[in-house]
Amino acid sequence: xxxxxxxxxxxxxxxxxxxxxxxxxxxxxxxxxxxxxxxxxxxxxxxxxxxxxxxxxxxxxxxxxxxxxxxxxxxxxxxxxxxxxxxxxxxxxxxxxxxxxxxxxxxxxxxxxxxxxxxxxxxxxxxxxxxxxxxxxxxxxxxxxxxxxxxxxxxxxxxxxxxxxxxxxxxxxxxxxxxxxxxxxxxxxxxxxxxxxxxxxxxxxxxxxxxxxxxxxxxxxxxxxxxxxxxxxxx
Amino acid sequence: xxxxxxxxxxxxxxxxxxxxxxxxxxxxxxxxxxxxxxxxxxxxxxxxxxxxxxxxxxxxxxxxxxxxxxxxxxxxxxxxxxxxxxxxxxxxxxxxxxxxxxxxxxxxxxxxxxxxxxxxxxxxxxxxxxxxxxxxxxxxxxxxxxxxxxxxxxxxxxxxxxxxxxxxxxxxxxxxxxxxxxxxxxxxxxxxxxxxxxxxxxxxxxxxxxxxxxxxxxxxxxxxxxxxxxxxxxxxxxxxxxxxxxxxxx
Numbered sequence: 001x002x003x004x005x006x007x008x009x010x011x012x013x014x015x016x017x018x019x020x021x022x023x024x025x026x027x028x029x030x031x032x033x034x035x036x037x038x039x040x041x042x043x044x045x046x047x048x049x050x051x052x053x054x055x056x057x058x059x060x061x062x063x064x065x066x067x068x069x070x071x072x073x074x075x076x077x078x079x080x081x082x083x084x085x086x087x088x089x090x091x092x093x094x095x096x097x098x099x100x101x102x103x104x105x106x107x108x109x110x111x112x113x114x115x116x117x118x119x120x121x122x123x124x125x126x127x128x129x130x131x132x133x134x135x136x137x138x139x140x141x142x143x144x145x146x147x148x149x150x151x152x153x154x155x156x157x158x159x160x161x162x163x164x165x166x167x168x169x170x171x172x173x174x175x176x177x178x179x180x181x182x183x184x185x186x187x188x189x190x191x192x193x194x195x196x197x198x199x200x201x202x203x204x205x206x207x208x209x210x211x212x213x214x215x216x217x218x219x220x221x222x223x224x225x226x227x228x229x230x231x232x233x234x235x
Numbered sequence: 236x237x238x239x240x241x242x243x244x245x246x247x248x249x250x251x252x253x254x255x256x257x258x259x260x261x262x263x264x265x266x267x268x269x270x271x272x273x274x275x276x277x278x279x280x281x282x283x284x285x286x287x288x289x290x291x292x293x294x295x296x297x298x299x300x301x302x303x304x305x306x307x308x309x310x311x312x313x314x315x316x317x318x319x320x321x322x323x324x325x326x327x328x329x330x331x332x333x334x335x336x337x338x339x340x341x342x343x344x345x346x347x348x349x350x351x352x353x354x355x356x357x358x359x360x361x362x363x364x365x366x367x368x369x370x371x372x373x374x375x376x377x378x379x380x381x382x383x384x385x386x387x388x389x390x391x392x393x394x395x396x397x398x399x400x401x402x403x404x405x406x407x408x409x410x411x412x413x414x415x416x417x418x419x420x421x422x423x424x425x426x427x428x429x430x431x432x433x434x435x436x437x438x439x440x441x442x443x444x445x446x447x448x449x450x451x452x453x454x455x456x457x458x459x460x461x462x463x464x465x466x467x468x469x470x471x472x473x474x475x476x477x478x479x480x481x482x483x484x485x
Contacts, residue, residue: 037476040284044262044271047285048278054297055304062308062354066346073335076328077407079436086408089398091356091391096412108416109424119384122367123377131370202367 084222093216094209100224101162115205122198131196135180143180164215168207176200280466282473289474294369298362299468302390303461305355310454312348320400322446324439327402352394359390371475379467382460389457396449399442410445411437 041047088096098107122128134142150173157166179192221227247253248261262271269283288294319338320330334341363383366372372380399410414437417428433440468474 038286038288041287041290042265042268043278043281043283043285044268046290047281050290051297051300054301058301058304059308062347062350065350066343069346069350070342071345071349072405073331073401074404076325077402077404079407079438081404083404083408086412088409088412089395090353091360091394092413095416099416104416104419105421108419109421116384116388119363119387120381123372123374123380129373131373199368202364206364 085220085224087216087220090213090217093220094212097164097212097216097220098162101160101165128196128198131198133194134176134197134200135193139180146176164211165208168211169204172200172204172207280462280469282469286473286476288476294474294476296361296365298358298365299465302355302358302362303465305351305358306457306461309348309351309355312344312351313450313454315344316348317450322400322443324402324442327400327442331401331403352397356390356394359387363387366475369475369477373475375471376467376475379464379471382464382467386457386460386464389453389460393449393453393457396445396453399437399445400449402442407437410441414441 087093095107095112098111101107102111134146154166154169154173157163157169175192179189179195182189182193184190184193218229219226245261254260257271258274259267259270262268272278272281272283316334319334319341321327331345334345338344366380366383395410395413399406414428414431417431418424420427429435431441431444432438433444
């Protein structure tokens, strides 16, 4: 490496030299730096080198998997021979598990549509953007609302016997109520106490989706009955 | 030895031909390094500078970039697979057999495409949840979050339309189960399903429709929205950096 390649590229930028709006001056105060997001590095080479390394790691991993794990190919499609169970791709098995409990319109149309709409509107609700702790102000009133939503939800789930939804829902609900009671200021319970409503809803959604998908993929056999992945029927 | 290669590379970079291709000399000053990014069609959607904090692995786990890489791998392997594939019944299935027993490295090609597809669905979901927990949907990123939701749906549709193409029992019944759900839509359900399948059952028309969606329409839409998505990351001020990222962890 010759001498001219040793020019320092990285931390030379500093907030006061950058042509960005980094200060505001209000009456009777001095200039104050509001951007505290840290220094910047040149994209070339710092970001590009990292991306190249990550890309190579992924490609190597994929090649290794592709060498040792063959894509399945069953018999020619036969509309007259229905396999039992007929399963959708894994990412739709959560929905298929829902279909087991609820009428097709609810499980196949209503719930997926609601999920997509809910995802889209997340950033347009002030409460999600602010992200204040759920158990902050008005906590006893909010507890009333939370219980007022949770209890009917659990009753509906019990009526439909949808216990693969009840389990993750009850787990998240237990954590939610425990964090209301807790006085912890550190550790994982302390962290839970600072979580906003959006965090709780998303965590509940992911827990339920993962549970439904795993059950649908590994624990469902003929007639959508419960089976163990290692092959013995649970009856 | 290393010095020899460095010198050779350096001499190469100083040649007229190199400069004519890359529109710059060696990228050894901040100016030429900036030009290397914004003067390059394939990199110009990146910012010239990135925050040191957003480079940390935990900032994004490179999930967005890796999803893009998977999309590229899927386009390349997918185009190669198209050379061997006829979207017809039962030729499609026989082409799968040919890929396994006749075409050189046909199994590997199909394996890469399949693994890439599953990984892409996984990583796109993971990417979305990670962005959510970091608060990456907050202003000014709110519209890019919506574009991301569109990309998630496109990824799912791409994967699902590809699932039918091998035309084996697995493909046929997975798509039959899925498209039966459409019938549950009130009033228009039956008609929507008829349009999606080109008939009342999953047959030759459905295979052709899924094929066209899978290799033309959905990839073009995905390409368009991926472009918007990455471009907006830069225009909206880069990755979300939180004040609590200060704690000095890697």
